[in-house]
Amino acid sequence: QSVLTQPPSASGTPGQRVTMSCSGRSSNIGRNYVYWYQQLPGAAPQLLIYKSSQRPSGVPDRFSASKSGTSASLAISGLRSEDEADYYCAAWDDSLSGYVFGTGTKVTVL
Amino acid sequence: HLAQSGAELKRPGASVRLSCKASGYSFTDYYLQWVRQAPGQGLEWVGWINPNNGATKYAQKFQGRVTLTRDTSMSTAYLEVTRLTSDDSAIYYCAKEDQPYLYYYGVDVWGQGTTVIVSS
Numbered sequence A: 001q002s003v004l005t006q007p008p009s010a011s012g013t014p015g016q017r018v019t020m021s022c023s024g025r026s027s028n029i030g031r032n033y034v035y036w037y038q039q040l041p042g043a044a045p046q047l048l049i050y051k052s053s054q055r056p057s058g059v060p061d062r063f064s065a066s067k068s069g070t071s072a073s074l075a076i077s078g079l080r081s082e083d084e085a086d087y088y089c090a091a092w093d094d095s096l097s098g099y100v101f102g103t104g105t106k107v108t109v110l
Numbered sequence B: 001h002l003a004q005s006g007a008e009l010k011r012p013g014a015s016v017r018l019s020c021k022a023s024g025y026s027f028t029d030y031y032l033q034w035v036r037q038a039p040g041q042g043l044e045w046v047g048w049i050n051p052n053n054g055a056t057k058y059a060q061k062f063q064g065r066v067t068l069t070r071d072t073s074m075s076t077a078y079l080e081v082t083r084l085t086s087d088d089s090a091i092y093y094c095a096k097e098d099q100p101y102l103y104y105y106g107v108d109v110w111g112q113g114t115t116v117i118v119s120s
Helices: none
Strands: A009-014 A020-021 A037-038 A047-048 A063-068 A071-076 A085-093 A098-101 A105-109 B002-004 B007-009 B015-020 B032-037 B043-049 B054-060 B066-071 B076-081 B090-097 B108-112 B114-116
Touching: A009 A020, A009 B043, A020 A105, A047 A063, A047 B108, A071 A085, A071 B002, A085 B054, A098 B032, B002 B090, B007 B015, B015 B032, B015 B090, B032 B066, B043 B090, B054 B066, B076 B090
Parallel strands: A009 A105, B007 B114
Antiparallel strands: A020 A071, A037 A047, A037 A085, A063 A071, A085 A098, A085 A105, B002 B015, B015 B076, B032 B043, B032 B090, B043 B054, B066 B076, B090 B108, B090 B114
16 A cells, blocks of 8 residues: 555656655655656556666766655656656655555656 | 566465565665565565665565575575465565665665465
8 A cells, every 4th residue: 555645657758857746654764765667558667766866877867856745846858759758756654663665656657 | 686586386375485586786775675566456565675684574464475585695585475365466576775774765676576476
């Protein structure tokens, strides 16, 4: 059961900027780092952003993220067809003593 | 790198044991998380295991039905699910924690996943 809320979908044309939000609580996003994962169709999730805003090596700088209070956001600039995927946010929840995921946002490139 | 075992087809009421073999890093330094994804659904946390001492933590909904273990000599972690129902049909992923010795950050490396189908 997802505890973090994301918009179900987002879309844009190639080259556009797309953003998506991730809303949580003080017990999760408010106190812990947010991680973002990209899941391409038929594949396992892959790390996209760690520690709320850091990009692993190999992830294009078109991807950026931030966190403020109990919410986080992910932005994709210069949208490309290969960005079509599901995107999940995640964070540790101190109250649940467990890892919680977002509901997921499906990005479509028009 | 995390290499998971192959797909499983089980009858309702049966048990299943999945494996996750780690390579390329110190197995005992990083917690392993298990996550599952039902068909067409989002990601759901199952639990973690500390490969160093075998300590475990499970999501409440899986308490009593899921067991995480590890074999340090094989750098392999295991997930066992008992009393399977059709609701347990999902892809099960193991994933390595990002930071050493900690379990509350996030994961950075995922296994390829193991598909479990529960059907009569």
